[in-house]
Amino acid sequence: MRVNSLPTDFYELPTLDLAKNLLGQLLVHETPEGLTSGYIVETEAYIGPRDKAAHSYGGRMTPRTQVMFDHPGRAYVYQIYGMHYCLNVVSGSPGAPEAILIRALQPVDGIPLMIRRRNLALDPQANNWPVRRLRLLTNGPGKLAQAMGIDKQQYGWNLLDSPLFIQQGQRISAEQIASGPRIGIDYAEEARDYPWRFWIRDHPFISR
DNA sequence: GGGACGATCGAT
């Protein structure tokens, strides 16, 4: 385990609690191109067999969803619309296929590398980009995966270990946490309205 | 083997 990373028991909370506790923590990825990191500012919980919006609804186990049944603290990465990747933190006890989608980050380290990976028309050499431009790097699940260099290769990775791990960030109080329905799951019938999306209130880097 | 669809993004 990496010295800095959050310990195993951090991931052993009930999924809705973990989804809130992930807010403010620092996601880090070390690659040959450089290190990137960002504070987690928005998450969504997907809770196993009973959640119609979850890939593991009904206990569906496929090559894609298999890692959701593994120990908490692993990376569940999937591809969507043939072109974007999304990063989830596996949660729940082994056998309970639950996960938390990381929806937005506040960039911290490696911003020039993020700019290159995202192909943004920003000067990577500059060093005081306006927030309204900077937020385009990581204010959505597909965007942050691209900015952080995350794809299928990280599927199943244990987030306690370098090169991809989560470390203690800033403490977020209960009053700063807002919640509401999850994004992009209108097909999920009653689950559509579950308030399982969490974000840091008024944070400029959230997705919507 | 085939077809429908998607936990998104970015341009219009």
Place this chain on the structure above:
DNA sequence: TCGATCGTCCCC
């Protein structure tokens, strides 16, 4: 509001 773009999943 709509098209891109293709892996995944389920059905035949």
